[in-house]
Amino acid sequence: MTDLRTRFRTFDRVPTPDYWSDALNRAGGDMDAGAPDRRLLAVIVALALVAAVGGAVIVGGGLLPMPGPSATPGPTEPSECPVPSGTPSPSARPSVAAGPLDISWEAVTGIESTASIYGMAFADDQWFALGMRDLGGSGEEDGTQDAAIWRSDDGRTWVAAEIRAVDAEGDYSVVHDLVDVDGVLVAIGSWGAMQSDQLAWVTWLSTDGGATWTESRDTPGPFGAMQAITPGGPGLVAAGWTYAGTIPYDSYFVTSRDGMAWDEVGAPLVAAAVHGLGALGERLVAVGVDWTDPPLAYEAQPTAWYSDDDGETWTAVELPGAAPDNLDHPQDVVPFNDGLVAVGGSMDVGSWITPDGETWERFDVALNAAFGAGAALDGALVAVGNTPLAGGQEIGPGVTWTSRDAQSWSAGPVLSEGGVGLRAVAESDGVVVAGGTCDRVDPCQAVMWRGEVVR
């Protein structure tokens, strides 16, 4: 069978209209830059006649659109997906050696490079990598993955845990996060049928130190995907989305004493997505985005919420953002300076600190030389002592960043030259393990790295 990407190239043969003048008319016709140039009127008429008679012009074996009635040259033939330009090579950055942490990294090759790592944890004196693994042997290209948990004593040698799944056939499932509750390991995640946009919640429990896991989809409460979990409330507090494939969706909170029985608490956060959960003493703090009253149509407002009653009621705090179309959405939150720090973003990378979950200060860290224009931080964040360490990627390569003050950040060395986005990171006793997902169809050399803090 012809490669999928090749088959999609057939869309390149479709003649495309020049719709710039239509856009200008819709915009009100008062945008000078794109106004029709009357000097070209004769040419336009001629071209229109040619187009009416002859249609598209064959150029280089493909069909190109005829120029439309506008001074603006018609759109050019597309090339590769344009991504932000001007990104300096992370490896060339002088800040690599100037960061608050000097970490010696090594690629972990024992875990299959087709794995996708979405969560990382250190619990019960072991490392856990969470996510999904390929069942077909040739990568995510096949679309045959299932939830997976790997464990390791040293972060170098990993073994896949046994998961007693409800249904391994035909479903999508992924593990997102994990906590230890008095010796019982509780993992949360999402699952969904293949022919659906919906994601539902799922939990996995292990009572033998993570060797075997029992999956449960028989969870009370609303339908939704479990995204974040933290010790708190009666034992555990988790946040999920009522995700059915469309934006906006709602978020809700559930609590549990033991990870087995769950109860929904409070009312859902309508038109909001909780990405990360943390705690400051008895206060629970969530970070994410809110779509209720965006500063710009179709966008979202970075938001934090806090609760002083175990999640029954939540108070929203609008986080200061960079611009109305900002993409600096907080993706996770960890302890910092007796308070919390949240980071996240895609191109517009933001960092917020709070002493109490209620008052937040934002740093436009995208201005730091450490972040290129294509930097994306999707939720890999851990506190190494009092130093936040964030993982992400620079368009393609996986990179980590550290900061002493959450304001000035330094990029670490490039961990992968290929397209690997670091999505999870954990730390214990000076050892850091980071994992991610291979972003391209091309095989990645590794999706996990182990680092030791040298200083």
Added chain:
Amino acid sequence: VTTTVAESAVSTDVESVYRADGVRLWRALYAFSGDEDVASDAAAEAFAQALRRGSAIRDVRSWVWRTAFKLAAGDLKERGRLSAGPVPEAAVLDPHLDDELVAALHGLTPQQRIVIVLFYYADCPVAEISRRTGMNALAVRAHLSRGRRRLRDLLGDDR
């Protein structure tokens, strides 16, 4: 007609995005919707809204892509054609297209279709798809994973 320097700069920026991305955006919308009218309307309206909003938008490219796909999805929803279903007649008759692929695309859910089109046609990596759709990267990967598998099933590819 008079405009401020700032407005001119904004429209120039929008125009440059149009020149660079206009064709690919339109074709991606066509692949998603199977309808030239939906693609043209969504693409033109997205650029128009970008022009109207002026300097409030810093990353015009991402914003236009996000908005165009939302407008196209909204249009299809109004027409009752958003969900998986038969291929629009015009797409069936389009001699430029791979009939099997078009039919398979319309067997996907709307979100799977958007993500698949951006990944395979627009060649965008996951982080860029996230920027261009406003979806969280987790959701992008979920749709991509399920969409790939479903697409291969529909195309009869057992690999």
